[in-house]
Amino acid sequence: MDLQRWAAEAVxxxxxxxxxxxxxxxxxxxxxxxxxxxxAFHEFTHRLGDNYPFFHPSYAGHMMRAPHPAAAVxxxxxxxxxxxxxxxxxxPATGRMEQESVAQLAAMFGFDTHLGHLTSSGTxxxxxxxxxxRELSPGKTILFSEEAHFTHSxxxxxxxxxxxxxxxxxHGRMDVDALERRMRTGQVGTVVATAGTTGLGAVDPVHDILxxxxxxxxxxxxxxxxxxxxxxxxxxxxxxxxxPEPWQAIARCDSVVIDPHKHGLQPYGCGxxxxxxxxxxRFYVHDSPYTYCTPAALHLGEISLECSKSGAAAAALWLTxxxxxxxxxxxxxxxxxCRTAAVSWASLIESSALLRLYQxxxxxxxxxxxxxxxxxxSGVDAAVEKVFAEARNAAHPVYLSTFKATRAAFAAxxxxxxxxxxxxRVVRSVLMxxxxxxxxxxxxxxxxxxxxxxxxxxx
Ligand SMILES: *Cc1c(COP(=O)(O)O)cnc(C)c1O
Numbered sequence: 001m002d003l004q005r006w007a008a009e010a011v012x013x014x015x016x017x018x019x020x021x022x023x024x025x026x027x028x029x030x031x032x033x034x035x036x037x038x039x040a041f042h043e044f045t046h047r048l049g050d051n052y053p054f055f056h057p058s059y060a061g062h063m064m065r066a067p068h069p070a071a072a073v074x075x076x077x078x079x080x081x082x083x084x085x086x087x088x089x090x091x092p093a094t095g096r097m098e099q100e101s102v103a104q105l106a107a108m109f110g111f112d113t114h115l116g117h118l119t120s121s122g123t124x125x126x127x128x129x130x131x132x133x134r135e136l137s138p139g140k141t142i143l144f145s146e147e148a149h150f151t152h153s154x155x156x157x158x159x160x161x162x163x164x165x166x167x168x169x170x171h172g173r174m175d176v177d178a179l180e181r182r183m184r185t186g187q188v189g190t191v192v193a194t195a196g197t198t199g200l201g202a203v204d205p206v207h208d209i210l211x212x213x214x215x216x217x218x219x220x221x222x223x224x225x226x227x228x229x230x231x232x233x234x235x236x237x238x239x240x241x242x243x244p245e246p247w248q249a250i251a252r253c254d255s256v257v258i259d260p261h262k263h264g265l266q267p268y269g270c271g272x273x274x275x276x277x278x279x280x281x282r283f284y285v286h287d288s289p290y291t292y293c294t295p296a297a298l299h300l301g302e303i304s305l306e307c308s309k310s311g312a313a314a315a316a317l318w319l320t321x322x323x324x325x326x327x328x329x330x331x332x333x334x335x336x337x338c339r340t341a342a343v344s345w346a347s348l349i350e351s352s353a354l355l356r357l358y359q360x361x362x363x364x365x366x367x368x369x370x371x372x373x374x375x376x377x378s379g380v381d382a383a384v385e386k387v388f389a390e391a392r393n394a395a396h397p398v399y400l401s402t403f404k405a406t407r408a409a410f411a412a413x414x415x416x417x418x419x420x421x422x423x424x425r426v427v428r429s430v431l432m433x434x435x436x437x438x439x440x441x442x443x444x445x446x447x448x449x450x451x452x453x454x455x456x457x458x459x
Contacts, residue, residue: 003069010077017081052399057439058446060429061401063198063226067316068265074319075267075312083311085118086301087292094311095300097318105258106274108231108326110251115281116274117304118260118314122225125257125273127155128305129221130190132255132275134161135283136219137189143182144192145174147199149223152192162187170412171359172202176212183216190219193253195246196227199403199428201365203227203242207249220253225271228258230339230363232332239343240336242363260317263335263432265324270313337434338364345431345440352444354451358405358426359413364436366429367403369414372455376418377410384425386454391447398446403428 053059055066067075083091085098098118106114119125130152133142141162144152148165156163167178174193182188191213193204206222213220224231233240234247250256254276261270284303292299301307324330342361349355349368358367370383384402391398402425411419429443436443 001069003072006069006073007076010073011080014077014080055433057433057435057443058397059399060431060436060443061399063262063430063432065265065433067267068320068324070323071266071316071320075316078315079310079312081311083315085309085311085314086307087299089292090308091311094314094318098300098311098314101260101314101317101321102272102274104321104326105228105260105272109228109256109274110248111256111274111276112251113278114274114276115278115303116272117300118309118317119271119273119304120269120306120310120313121261122149122223122257122259122271123151123155124306125225125259125271126151126221126223127158128273129223129255129257129275130155130159130161130192131305132280132283133190133219133221134159136280140189140218141185141187142190142192143179143188144223145194145197145204147172147174147197147202148192148194149198149225152223168202168409170409171362172197172200172409174204174209176205176208179209180212183212183218186216188213188216188218190221190254192221192223193246194227195222195224195250196230196363198226199365200359200367201227201361201363201430203230203246203362206246206253210249210252219255222250222253222256224250225257225259226262227363228256229263229326229331229335232326232328233335233339236328236332236336238336238340240339242339263338264317264331265320265334266313266317269310270317334434335364337437338431341431341434341436341440342366344437345429345444348440348444352448354448354455355444356414358403364431366431367426368429369426370451370454372451374417377407377421377424380417380426381421381424383451383454384427387427387447387450390450390454394446394450396446398443398450400447401428401430402426 054064083094085095088095102116142156143164143166145168146165147168153163167175169175191209193206193209195203210220231247233242235244257273259271260266261268281303342364345366346361349357354371355368356371369380370387372383374380374383391400404423405426406423407419
């Protein structure tokens, strides 16, 4: 689709709608003439140039990508109206789009019933899930793995809830035996399983965690902020197919968080939290003298902790899901390309004399180390730093990120490398764009050239 054409069409459509309400003369206090705007805009676009090319496959660093053009157009059109999805009076159209989009996410996870809403981020979505966890099991501990997102320990502190981490296995997944030992204390109210860790893309065994948690009467929350849309590939055939068990188990968990602003092609400002049991709405009850005039089943603001909420974010997600629905043949194809790219790059790395996999990618995060004759963690860490600098300074830069691995994690994967540091960096690339499917060979060759250059330069 032609972004320029449809962005102009979005402005036209909103203007046409506005005209049905009659024209309003602009107040002089708001007037900005085109020449002054041109100067400010020139400076502004120049400033925006100070960015990394998130849209391009030479950007293989953090979880970042440009939004789908449909999301951008949907966001622009709705934002010109500027609905507030706190209540239906804030914008009936985008309120309904939010409900429909959330229902589609609930269906994707196989929830038979649900209560859910969009949030401004995965952080806020997880905060809400942990808040409900606290209300349902007051005084009890919340468990999550050592590889869980840092937001869980931080939000437990915010909520005044006791929390503990559970060790991970040699793939970076929650160790279920260690979990079981923690459960025996009888003090655990909720276990957080991560379906796709932020660092390595490891998928906790949600099915085993659920079985253990149920045996001890604890709840399970799934943090699928990054990995959630991979549910679409559970049990699929081909190289992109994933073992179905952890993903299918999400349907039986108590709550789940997913970030459409990660794998859902949305601009930032779009997370989501879903509860399987709609009656948890009672923990959101509040009585505001000014917000709700019309009785509606439940206003979105009556089931969320945030007040003002972007209607444009809901509009962008709704329009995107109309075109690329949350099905294996819709958005699933985008995810399959990312996953295929990761599998292909991993096999190129395995047969390379210059790179070594840190571990097999489980989703689309590839982690590796340069092979430059190093025999210790400190040597690897120094080589990673050099590759990283070389990649940034190259004539055609490659954008990578790093992941800090502990001595124990290193020893579990690479016992031949001396554990002379408490932690060392490895290179981490999130292949979060389908374009990587046809770009990994190129990326691999460019990265090999960087390692060769660093190795040749010596210490
Ligand atoms: C990104 C992420 C978060 C935090 O989400 P934000 O949208 O960045 O606030 C939480 N958990 C996991 C697993 C994530 O990948």
